[in-house]
Amino acid sequence: MPIPLVDLRAQYATIKPDIDAAIARVLASCAFAGGPEVEGFEKAFAAYCETDHCIAVGNGTSALELALRAFRIGPGDEVIVPANTFFATAEAVSLIGAVPVFVDVDAKTALMTAEAIRSAITPKTKAVIPVHLYGQMAPMEAIMELAAEKNLIVIEDCCQAHGARYRGKRAGSMGHAAAFSFYPGKNLGAYGEGGAVTTRDSGVDAFIRLFRDHGSKTKYEHDMVGRNDRLDGIQGAILSAKLLHLEKWNTLRRKHAATYRSLLKGNPKIGLIEEMEGAEPVYHLFIVRVQNRDAVRATMAEKGIGVGIHYPIPLHKLKAYSDLPGKKSFPVAEKLASEILSLPLYPELTEAQIHEVVRALGECV
Numbered sequence: 001m002p003i004p005l006v007d008l009r010a011q012y013a014t015i016k017p018d019i020d021a022a023i024a025r026v027l028a029s030c031a032f033a034g035g036p037e038v039e040g041f042e043k044a045f046a047a048y049c050e051t052d053h054c055i056a057v058g059n060g061t062s063a064l065e066l067a068l069r070a071f072r073i074g075p076g077d078e079v080i081v082p083a084n085t086f087f088a089t090a091e092a093v094s095l096i097g098a099v100p101v102f103v104d105v106d107a108k109t110a111l112m113t114a115e116a117i118r119s120a121i122t123p124k125t126k127a128v129i130p131v132h133l134y135g136q137m138a139p140m141e142a143i144m145e146l147a148a149e150k151n152l153i154v155i156e157d158c159c160q161a162h163g164a165r166y167r168g169k170r171a172g173s174m175g176h177a178a179a180f181s182f183y184p185g186k187n188l189g190a191y192g193e194g195g196a197v198t199t200r201d202s203g204v205d206a207f208i209r210l211f212r213d214h215g216s217k218t219k220y221e222h223d224m225v226g227r228n229d230r231l232d233g234i235q236g237a238i239l240s241a242k243l244l245h246l247e248k249w250n251t252l253r254r255k256h257a258a259t260y261r262s263l264l265k266g267n268p269k270i271g272l273i274e275e276m277e278g279a280e281p282v283y284h285l286f287i288v289r290v291q292n293r294d295a296v297r298a299t300m301a302e303k304g305i306g307v308g309i310h311y312p313i314p315l316h317k318l319k320a321y322s323d324l325p326g327k328k329s330f331p332v333a334e335k336l337a338s339e340i341l342s343l344p345l346y347p348e349l350t351e352a353q354i355h356e357v358v359r360a361l362g363e364c365v
């Protein structure tokens with residue numbers, strides 16, 4: 001039996017009655033764009049993240065962009081982002097006319113560090129976007145301390161870290177604002193597109209609420225130019241239903257990751273991403289590092305095992321950023337990009353499947 005990288009069908013099978021009832025509720029009310037189901041989800045998700053406000057938007061990229069806009073970041077400003085992340089982290093910066101400035105990541109955790117940020121600060125630096133990549137939070141205490149010293153805004157990219165903690169604090173509760181994606185494959189995924197900003201700042205909350213709804217609080221009265229970036233009512237209802245399962249799902253992801261670790265740790269040909277002290281990651285992805293990665297990937301695929309690369313090209317090597325001035329060499333991110341392989345990981349994965357993946361990987365390396 002093939003083992004996929006993610007299995008959304010397996011998850012739907014376990015929660016079908018909840019999801020079908022949630023969708024039926026929205027069909028009955030016809031509150032399709034925003035509305036009470038979205039408001040209910042916003043309250044529940046803010047509480048889950050142990051913060052004050054949650055504003056639901058159309059997707060994670062919009063969440064990043066609107067969070068930056070809320071702090072009036074724009075043309076002439078620099079925003080520091082890690083070289084190893086999904087493109088959207090930097091894309092959101094470029095979309096508002098600011099310049100993404102890349103920094104290398106830590107070789108053990110693949111995360112951005114406060115030291116790396118410090119080395120990239122210029123008089124134009126306004127903000128940093130630490131990415132809680134693969135489900136592990138970046139070292140937020142040190143990053144917030146540096147940000148206070150240098151007067152920088154910190155936007156957490158939590159798109160892979162719903163429910164993660166670092167030294168007891170939740171992802172999305174530590175920065176000035178944070179962006180989440182509810183893309184279907186994320187730890188908390190909609191059945192379509194979705195995203196959210198969380199923040200403790202009521203000014204940020206008010207700005208994004210206005211911006212995502214054409215700058216309008218009262219119908220046909222527009223206080224500023226915004227755009228349409230609302231979450232669908234159906235997605236709000238589905239996300240509320242799924243949020244009730246998130247802790248259990250994250251616990252299962254951690255358990256599967258621990259099984260992978262214990263089975264793989266004796267193999268000198270396989271490297272692993274380290275957990276920081278005080279980290280409680282939620283394992284959006286489980287990453288291994290191997291030397292002959294492309295060959296391993298091809299053979300795993302032939303054996304019916306779904307593997308991925310997150311991500312094959314570091315941001316500074318992408319065509320979209322070929323004209324960007326600034327540093328062009330980030331050895332850790334480049335080495336990672338050539339070695340990383342994402343193994344199947346989702347809550348419904350079985351122990352037997354994990355053993356099968358590990359056996360196949362052992363044969364490939």
Ligand SMILES: *Cc1c(COP(=O)(O)O)cnc(C)c1O
Nearest residue numbers: 059060061086088089159181183
């Ligand atoms: C998924 C993701 C995004 C973008 O979210 P979308 O909802 O797809 O727009 C941004 N950053 C990271 C790290 C992601 O994994």
